[in-house]
Every structure is written in C-alpha cells, then in structure tokens.
C-alpha cells in the first residue's frame with residue numbers, strides 16, 4: 001500500500017518555480033472517462049465504462065474522493081480547475097520502456113541484435129557517470145509526463161547510479177515508478193558488464209533503499225537471456241524469493257521471444273531448455289509480478305506456463321514494427337489467459353505517447369484480423385495495465401481512494417482532428433478517432449498525486465509543479 005507522499009518542495013533545478021497555491025480539496029471539471037471493469041472487445045462497452053461529460057473529479061489530499069455528474073457540483077470548500085471541453089483520463093501506464101534509450105530513439109537501419117550493438121549499448125555506457133544519470137533520469141521522467149504517462153515500469157542501465165537517479169527523480173515528482181539495475185554479465189561490451197556477486201550486492205543495496213518507499217518499487221531486471229549467465233539468472237530468481245514478502249514482492253522485467261535470430265541464439269546458449277521462456281521459468285523468474293516484453297514467438301506451452309504463473313506480456317507494436325521483429329497475436333495470448341499491456345518500448349519504439357502505441361497496435365492487430373476498440377485500448381493503458389502490475393488499488397481508474405494521477409487532454413489539436421471530432425456520431429467513434437490521431441501535443445495538464453504539473457512557459461521540455469494537494473493516507477482500497 002502506498003505510504004503518504006507530500007508534494008515535493010525540492011524541485012529539480014531545471015524546473016520553473018511552482019505556481020498556484022496548495023489546496024487539499026480540488027475539483028476538476030471536464031469530460032471524465034474511466035473504466036469500471038474490462039470492457040472486452042465489443043464496440044458496446046455498456047456497464048464497463050463511466051463517462052461524465054462536464055463531470056466533477058473530486059481530489060482530496062491527492063487521492064480521488066469521488067466522481068460526480070455535471071449537475072452535482074461540490075461546495076465552495078473545493079478549489080476548482082475548469083477543464084470543460086477537455087477529456088479527463090487516468091494517467092497512462094507504460095509497462096515497458098528504457099530510460100537511457102531516449103538518446104537513441106529513431107536510429108536507422110537495424111534489427112534487434114545489430115541495433116543493440118550499434119546504438120543501444122554505446123548510449124547506455126554513458127550512464128556510468130552519476131551526473132549523466134541524474135540529468136537523464138529527469139529528462140526521461142519529465143518527457144514521460146509530458147506524453148501523458150504518469151506511471152511506468154522502466155529499464156535503467158547496468159549501472160547502480162542510473163536506477164538510483166530514476167528513483168530519486170521519481171520520488172521527487174511523486175510518481176508511481178518501478179525500475180531496477182539491468183543485469184548483464186556476458187555477451188555485451190566490457191564497460192556494460194557486471195558479475196554475479198557485484199550485481200547481487202548492487203541489487204540488494206537498491207532494494208533496501210527504495211523498494212516500497214513512497215510510490216517506488218524495485219524490478220529485478222535481467223536484460224534478456226543472452227546477456228545473463230545461468231548463474232546470474234539464478235541469483236535474480238533468488239532475489240525474487242528472498243524479498244517475496246517485502247511490500248508485495250519485487251517485480252521482474254525482461255525481454256522474451258522478440259526476434260527470430262534472437263530466439264535461435266537463446267536456443268544455442270541454453271540447449272537444455274525447452275524454449276526461450278523455459279530459461280526464465282527454470283530460474284524462478286516467472287511470478288505474478290513478471291512483465292516480459294514482446295513474446296511474439298512464444299508457443300502454446302509457453303503461453304500456458306505464463307498464464308499459470310500470472311506473468312504478463314508487454315505488447316510493443318511500435319518497437320516491433322520499427323525493428324522488424326514481428327506481430328504479436330494478442331487474441332491468442334488472451335485466450336491462453338495471459339495478461340497483455342501495451343508498452344512504448346522506447347527506444348525500439350518511436351514514441352513515448354501511449355496513444356501512438358495504441359494506434360500502431362491497432363494496425364498490427366488489423367493485419368491479423370483483430371480489431372482493437374478504443375474501449376479495449378484505453379482500458380489496457382490504464383486499468384488493465386494497473387491490473388497486470390498488481391496496482392489496481394492505486395492507479396488506472398478513478399475509484400475513491402486511488403491516487404489522483406490524471407491527464408487532461410484536448411479532444412482535438414489542429415483542423416484535421418477537429419473536423420474528425422465534429423463528424424463523429426457516437427462516443428466510441430469519437431474516442432477511436434482521438435486514440436488514432438491524438439498525441440502528446442493534445443496534453444493540456446498532468447496531475448500526479450493531485451499535484452498539477454504544467455509545462456514551463458518558455459521551455460516545452462521543462463515542467464513546473466503546481467501544488468494542488470498532497471497524497472495523503474489511503475482512505476479506501478477498492479476491491
């Protein structure tokens with residue numbers, strides 16, 4: 001359970017000074033939308049979605065107090081932020097993204113293994129430096145917020161300092177952030193290589209310092225089976241076991257079955273394993289808090305095993321298209337009972353905006369005869385993602401007691417989006433066009449734990465916190 005977090009006063013130095021006064025009771029007025037449950041794949045989401053045009057989202061001490069219809073406004077004890085004519089959604093959740101890879105997003109001409117060597121490893125090597133890590137963490141988290149994402153499961157680099165910097169910056173921003181030091185003891189450049197004993201000491205130090213502090217959690221992060229020895233994977237599994245009772249347990253994040261050359265390489269490296277997934281299963285790495293990126297080339301046995309373990313797939317269509325990796329069959333994963341959460345996978349993916357992830361996801365699924373509704377897409381990047389991360393009690397929707405992580409979006413930015421909105425005849429049509437056409441330029445405001453964060457006036461890359469409450473103790477834990 002989240003512990004109380006105050007609006008931070010020690011803002012990163014590159015942020016403009018705060019504007020606005022702290023207020024423990026805040027009412028946002030706008031077109032509020034969130035999911036009560038999984039809407040499924042039908043265009044009819046009756047009963048699964050709540051939409052309150054010009055409704056009221058009441059936030060008390062940083063947590064959702066209530067959602068009310070337009071004709072039931074709060075009394076004068078509530079400060080008001082008027083977002084009428086805007087779409088008010090729970091902040092998006094990104095379950096798989098690489099902080100240091102903002103430096104290599106949109107790099108030309110390579111498939112996965114080549115791309116790692118040519119672009120990614122050299123970029124990640126720079127994060128050995130503590131100051132680079134600090135600046136990189138702030139740049140990354142501000143960018144994430146600016147793209148409408150308020151919670152994430154993030155790859156740092158192999159360096160302890162890179163995850164330390166992310167935890168510090170995330171805590172200052174009051175964000176729900178899960179990250180961890182990358183484990184990598186072979187098949188990578190020497191300056192990115194750790195060893196089992198040192199990696200374990202680093203992990204333990206980071207876990208003891210950060211796991212369960214405010215809204216932070218630790219993710220054991222073997223990059224992928226190619227860059228960790230069997231001994232290192234066993235150490236990683238040991239950590240999951242050792243800390244299973246601490247703050248709900250650690251998370252585990254890695255990559256699996258992304259690219260066919262990669263799958264062949266893993267079979268050579270682990271000849272005794274039945275499959276790529278089996279390497280992780282055999283080292284105790286599949287839990288309810290395991291998020292495996294891609295999983296395009298898994299088979300039915302693998303999917304059943306993931307379902308049994310309660311592990312999830314991070315679906316990264318932008319990355320899968322950009323690196324030419326393949327098309328994930330979401331319906332098949334769902335039929336097997338495996339949770340699927342859309343993810344940006346920047347820098348393999350080419351946008352931090354989860355709306356771009358969904359638009360690419362729609363196209364990847366359309367090639368396989370599947371149709372991603374706006375309902376399922378928006379559910380999957382909010383409440384659905386929260387569910388795969390065992391965070392449904394805290395984020396992804398607006399039930400009373402959840403953290404007030406809120407993004408206010410413009411329905412239309414520019415004439416083309418506006419025309420399409422004007423022509424839409426149903427809420428689903430409106431939302432689907434919005435999901436497909438909108439991006440970070442549509443973001444009007446971001447609230448994290450009830451604190452409003454606004455773009456600095458002169459620098460669109462800089463962000464400015466506006467205190468509008470603080471995240472007080474949990475008042476209710478919705479089922």
Ligand code: GUN
Pocket residue numbers: 098112116120223224255258319345348
């Ligand atoms: N497999 C191992 N490392 C990576 C990475 O950084 N990005 C992607 N997309 N796949 C990986």
Ligand code: ZN
Pocket residue numbers: 096097098255293345348
């Ligand atoms: Zn990745």
